Amino acid sequence: MSGTDLTAILPFIVLGGTAIIVILAIAFCRNHRLTALLSLLGLVLCLIAIWPASDMAPRHVTPLFVIDRYALFYMGLIFAASIAVLLLSYGYLAARREQPEEFYLLVLVATLGAAALVASDHFASFFLGLETLSISLLGLIAYPRDHEKPLEASVKYLILAGISSAFLLFGMALIYARLGTLEFARIATLLTVNDAQPNLYWLTGLALIFTGVGFKLSVVPFHMWAPDVYEGAPAPVAAFVAVVSKGAMFALLLRYFVTANADGFGPVPMMIETVAIASILVGNLLALLQDNIKRILAYSSIAHLGYLLVAFLAGGALQIEAITYYLVAYAVMTVGAFGIITVLSAGAAAEIEDLDAYRGLIWQRPWLGGAFAAMLLSLAGIPLTMGFIGKFYAIAAGVNSAMWPAVIALIVGSVIGLFYYLRIIVAICATNPDDATAYIGAIPKTGGATLAVLTLMLIGLGVYPTPLIHLIQVTAAQIAAK
């Protein structure tokens, strides 16, 4: 391993180093503020380390990892999302009596797993990254260990993660049996050389892998765990699961399908299209029945993954750009929405997640209520927000490939989706005086500042998305060239 290789994986090294330093710091001196500061500093350094690494890109480091601009862009997204989650968690954890220090450690390790996923070019690193992520998430979900719901959610997640890993491993084994390689790039060449006809082993393997990935993405019919886990997990962890875990998984899926030749997929795209349409419709329809905001957001996330799959299947020139923009938008608005729940719940005994508890919020806390309304409108895809440009990309990608059933599902789903986002907005704008949300305590400063930044990004990049689109075009689009 040369110096160049080490520079290329500098973000990994910094992140791993930070995790070790944080362990030692906790061992010697249990101090919440110090731990948070160290973790934060580490993640910021990781973000900075992307610049030297990008000079080396694209570069294969061992057969396991490829550090290209695509990977670096997604790493940046993951690090930024983790920073936001950490900042939101700080005030939340400070107000609770549990020992908060290990929380940061788990977030760091989970982030490392997610970053490994987006850079992996090999089934082995794929699996390693995934397990690192999943196992840390188990700890995070069950972090408030005195309560029943988080434990239940964690067990549910444990079982489903186990099952999905089993599917993944079996799929990988089948593909290995057929082609004798675990490298994505080799798979592509072997497929084109060996057989034009898709083979049963290969297709079964592919379908099993998509099933395993589908669990992680919580797309229909593998979505059952999502609402329960989101509801049970602490709000910042739910944001982490929704954004970092799903985002990294999606980035990996995209890399795999772009790298491995698209002609050899047989009926798999049709299967994915069915899953996409089902996710959009089922996610949106089930969200209508919920009264718990975290469950609503869980179902809405299922639907959003459906929209992403539409763009994913569309292929073509727009594919990577569309998905990447959508994922960034999704990250901002999802972390933002869960962030509101986090900061509101900071001073409360239990999390404030019931729809009725939000009645009249905008009159009590105009900025917070306004930010929440902006996040929800963005999730619904209304102009002036990033969600609108994201939805534009999804529709454009679908129309470009003439996937009319999927486009119609997207439109119908958006209209249904609007209904439950509006339900929340109706609640936060309720004008009856007896609805006053009197329980709200002080808002933690770090959380408030994070939300302000997220809202500014949401509107700024929604009105003038040019810089972000430019960044995506010069970075993330890099895998297409391979």
Next chain:
Amino acid sequence: MNLLWLILTPLIGGVLAGFTGRRNTALPRWLSLACLAIDLGLVLVLWVTHDSTTVAANGTWLAQMDWPWIPQLGIRLHLGLDGLSLLLILLTLGLGVVSVIASWSEITERVGFFHFNLMLTLTGVIGVFLALDLFLFFFFWELMLVPMYFLIAVWGHERRIYAAIKFFLFTQGSGLLMFAAIVALALINYRQTGTLTFDYFALAQAQLGPTTQMWLMLGFFIAFAVKLPVVPFHTWLADAHTEAPTAGSVILAGLLLKTGAYGLLRFAVPLFPAASATFAPVAMTLGVIGILYGAMLAFAQDDMKRLVAYTSISHLGFVLLGIYAGNTLALQGAVVQMLAHGLSTGALFILVGALQERLHTRDMRQLGGLWSSAPRIGAIGLFFAIASLGLPGLGNFVGEFLVLLGTYRVASGFAIAGTLGLVVSTVYALSFVQRVFHGEQQTSKTVVDFSWRHMLVMATMIIALVWLGCYPQPAFDTASSALANLQRVASERLSRPGEP
């Protein structure tokens, strides 16, 4: 002068009003009024000083601006002002001022946020009337929905939540269909020319097969038909208009419905002329159904606001008829009808809103005999009711008459059926006056008559309506070059080889 200022001025006003509203309730009103007045001044200056001979490459425009916005996707900040946009923007700003004044005493809570939403809606409407980039157009199209939703949901009447959500879902759902059509059109053009653009003039050049053209046209048509509204898509209208606060009703009826008509005029017909010609009989049938059905529904109402709401369906039926009749007479008629309807219906909503504020009911069964206690309200109500039924000498007559005249040349059957609408409208308008102002007084409350503020507003609207009725020539002159533009875009497209 930069057209962007026309959009920014109300936006700035709205933001200022929103910030000042927490401390002071009068300041947001004055700020909104000031910004609207400044904007009105800007438009008037443009109107008076423009050189009518300026002919840009793409027809006659009073002003244009074209800046890059999202260059990677070929989306530009392309705004253009022609006679049609100008008239509608004048109407927008006029009704904007009227709504601010009308809500002076009605809105007493959350005044800042109210004016923020009001001004933001106006910003969106003005943007719709100016946009020449289809993406930008859709941006503004959606932008006006959210603040309108808040206006209804927060300050509305009894069933406001239901009405607001229904309004939002109908318009958003149909809007997304249009959005898919816009994207498809841009991508088809991209495949043919290799440049991705959403520019109006560039997309007017795209080659489309007859089937594609029909589907795309329908995507646009449904969005505009929901807004207009055309009869099978009209059910949101009565609820939204009825439950909205007075200013909301004025803006909904006076402006938001016009954006639908404007969209048909500017986009649906010129971009897809062949499909529109094929579709014209269907659209005109829907127009006639709207005229008659809307008028009949209006007659059947006991709720004053619902009555006025249904008359809008009837009046906008004439606009639809005129647009698809397609000749200059009918188009001119449609434009005048839009302006006149904005004024007369806006005034009626203010009147009904004022009555509700005083009597706390809109139910005509509980009203009657109000003329004796409130003669000013009565007389003004009579004036706008007969304007609404199309009395010669007032704006609505000019519009309806020209539409029917133009339609008669193209399709006499539709014109004859449409004329029946004038008869039915007499029935509902006179019965409205009869039930509210004449007969026995049902309520023991004394009704306070219009204040000077209301009288001033009403007088302005009466003058404008009489002017439009007796001397509509300035409006014709202003609109004529714009309409010629639109017809030229359509005919160029039809005459190109390869067009169906």
